[in-house]
Amino acid sequence: MDDFLLYITISLFGLIFGWMITFLRKNLQKEHSSNFINQSTIDECLAHVEEDYLPFNDVYRAIYGYDKTQPSKTEIENTFQLFSYLVREEGLVPVFGTELKPSGRTVEEDLEYIHKKLMDKKYEDYNYGVWLSLAE
Known part of the structure; x- marks a missing residue:
């Protein structure tokens, strides 16, 4: 059971981290759109x-x-x-x-x-x- 919870926690952390990176990348692209x-x-x-x-x-x-x-x-x-x-x-x-x-x-x-x-x-x-x- 502990291994399963660890797996779920790591998976959720990976999803959240991936979402945050995508969100930050899109916002940085918008901020730097003056370099068009x-x-x-x-x-x-x-x-x-x-x-x-x-x-x-x-x-x-x-x-x-x-x-x-x-x-x-x-x-x-x-x-x-x-x-x-x-x-x-x-x-x-x-x-x-x-x-x-x-x-x-x-x-x-x-x-x-x-x-x-x-x-x-x-x-x-x-x-x-x-x-x-x-x-x-």
Whole structure:
């Protein structure tokens, strides 16, 4: 009987310890999600835009994957930071409207306009409404 109780105690300890490690790992990943602008994420976005236009939704997916449908405000901000990086540092161009044409405004004016849109509207209203293109 003592061996059985010892076995149960060790098994429960292992389960609890495993759960705690998983919980801590997930929380640490969330805390360090600001380290999202890495070369593989940038490369994924650049490869996509070389084939076609790059929607805001696919910039989001490059960071957070394809299994999540509704981003948090923090995730939207992080995605916008990567989006801005792609415009400022990689030379991509925000395009608008059904024709997907540049606005004619400055880069900073475009980014300010997009950021305001992201903060004021529901995700479904802009996830495929904000696009990037290669510079012509």
